[in-house]
Amino acid sequence: RAKELGRNNFQFFTAAMNARVKEQLQLETDLRRAVQRQEFILHFQPKVSCSHGGITGFEALLRWQHPVRGLVSPMEFIPLLEETGLIVPVGTWVLQQACQQAAAWHLAGHGQLTVAVNLSARQLQSEALVQDVRQALEDSGLPPQALELELTESLLMSHVEDNIALLNRLKAMGVQLSVDDFGTGYSSLAYLKRLPLDTVKVDRAFVQDITADPGDASITRAVITMAHNLRLKVVAEGVETEGQIALLVANHCDEMQGYYFSRPVPAPEALALLDKGRVLPGRLRARGAQVP
Ligand code: C2E
Ligand code: MG
Ligand code: MG
Ligand code: MG
Secondary structure (H helix, E strand, O other): OOHHHHHHHHHHHHHHHHHHHHHHHHHHHHHHHHEEEEEEEEEEEEEEEOOOOEEEEEEEEEEEOOOEEEEOOOOHHHHHHHHHHHHHHHEEEEEEEHHHHHHHHHHOOOOOOOOOEEEEEEHHHHHHHHHHHHHHHHHHOOHHEEEEEEEHHHHHHHHHHHHHHHHHHHHOOOOOEEEEEEEOOOOHHHHHHOOOOOEEEEEEEHHHHOOOOOOOHHHHHHHHHHHHHOEEEEEEEOOHHHHHHHHHHHOOEEEOOOOOOOOEHHHHHHHHHHHHHHOOOHHHHHOOOOOO
């Protein structure tokens, strides 16, 4: 009897596993098709200057418009793109698209804007990365310093020695390099100093509670101070409230990004945000942020 039960459980277990595996395989098939059918699109989220409140640039964030499921979150499909290696061709497309878009903004009179592209592990290991970046800049005519590459802290730290050479090659092309999701890994800024970085993006997890948790507030303050000492620019991620803005501005953070200002939006809406002008709350602007 016990044996029978065990067997039933096992069958149940395998049935559930099969369903998962099937679902995963289906998603994988869909992803391969998505590449051919061009179901990917970029959304753009603004970065806002803490000193003048204007938009300094946009981060390109990948979206998948699935014919049945609708808009699929990158959290779901990026890991799968990584596993299958499809991230390499898709990543090439993202670089091309982002640079074309930024070049168009420049032509439309917003010549100071930057565009940021996220890179993943496989792309860093790919021989083609440096050539892809060069090609995207060349095809679009975008000046290299207008392109920012975001690499997560954990990614940077996982193969520091290999990364130093690669980042130096990218840096030599004139692009900007950022550490993304800073604070979620186990590195210190001093360690990251060995890498040719321009910007630190403080992870949303810290920014979230800075107005409620004195610990998170002092960590954020310390990161800002230390980053400035190392001549790095600081961007705060996931800014959602005026309280957070006030605290970040008071602590000399350089730029902010988050739903307070805008969610990631399609390119035409991004252009509309630009035309709207400064997006810092009025009372902060009034309180001495100098307007250029
Ligand atoms: P990330 O680079 O750290 O991007 C920030 C994520 O936080 C985005 O999620 C953005 O929509 C979200 N976010 C921004 N502001 C707020 C806020 O105020 N509150 C909250 N709750 N969330 C906010 P998204 O677009 O879902 O992207 C998730 C991650 O997927 C990205 O994290 C990035 O690591 C990865 N990713 C996105 N696009 C690409 C890509 O083209 N290539 C690669 N390799 N990775 C990408
Ligand atoms: Mg990012
Ligand atoms: Mg981030
Ligand atoms: Mg993050």
